[in-house]
Amino acid sequence: MSAWPTRLVFALFGLVLAAPLAVVAGVSVNEKKSLTFPPEGFSLGWFGQIFTDGEWFHALLASLGVAALSSILAVLIALPIAWFLWRWHAPFARIVQVLGLAPFILPPVITALGFLAFWSELGLYGQPWTVVVSHGIFFVTLPLVTLTLGFDAIDPTLVEAATTMGADDRAVLRTIVFPLIRPYIVSGLAFAFVLSLNEYIVAYMVVGFTLETLPIKIFNALRYGYTPTMAAVTVLFVAVAALVFGLIARFGDLPRLLGAWSHRDE
Template structure:
């Protein structure tokens, strides 16, 4: 394929991937309460509407609270597990790692159904705590993978040298291990945070209409008619995700965080 042909092909692929985003962004600019593309009477009124309606603000607050807390809890679960597997290399380590990634690799409906049965049986169905814990377990795979990549990138000879020089395990952990894997902790948290904001199936199954997040609010609003506010929420989500992942790509080694092998 010629250079011009490859550029044309990549341009078509980019247009295909960006097409839905362009349509949603255009719909959010409609002046009237209609979902039309191209937009008619372009206006930013619906962006202001998002922050002026209490029900949308409540859903936004729920989404942010759940995402912030569940992502932190996911990291707190993943970090000790990844550290244990890297430090001690137990024979059943692959089984523990498989359990750690299982919630995210299974179909979301199956995982959500398991959460539903559990929370109903313990009497916490419909609570925000159930949603937070469920999201933390569901997205624990992301920080587990990134932290494991960070730990595997550490040269064990450095750890052995520090131990030989008299550093105890706590000193090695705080002065060598933790600084080296800090970017992986942050990226794992960011991945879990962004996906929690956009998650619908698990949140709906464990809380129903009791705890209304932004994705649930969008689907609930469809029963009362279309409004460009839904597209505005999608645009805000896209911009926020682009900002988070852009910062990771700018200040971190994104290919390595995604599992790429070193060229060395």
């Protein structure tokens, strides 16, 4: 296939993906309180309402708090698993990796129902911290993948040289391993943070309406009608995701973090 048909296909594909976002962005600046497109007038007041309206602002803080804590928890779970897979190349070690991937492989509804049954059995349903634990387990796959790539990218000769010079395992981890995998840790945090920020099903099943994150707040608001604030929140989500992934692409090797192999890996 020549160059221009390929570019045309990708351009059409990009337009199809961008069209819903363009509509939502247009609705978010609608001057009137209605979900109409093209927008009738122009106003950024709906974005301001996210920060000035108490209910929307508390939902925003709840989403940011849950996303931050759950992404840290996901990395704390994934880091020893990835290290174990790198340190021990025994066949049984892959069982650990499968267990780490399992929550994300299952359909979200099935995983959410599992969390619901688990927390209800313990009598902890509705506790705000349970959604942090649930999201941390649910999104552990993302930092696990990035950290596994990071450990695989470590040159074994560096570790061998450090060991030959008398460095113990703790010194090797501190001086060689952690500096090399630090970008992968940050990327795992970023991926888990963005997805946790947008996740609805697990949060709803675990805490119901006792803790309103932004996705749950949008669902609750739909019962009373449609407002452009919902579209403004959606645009805000997309902007945060674009910012996070843009920073990763700027300061890290995004293709490598997404699983692409460099020439030196061949």
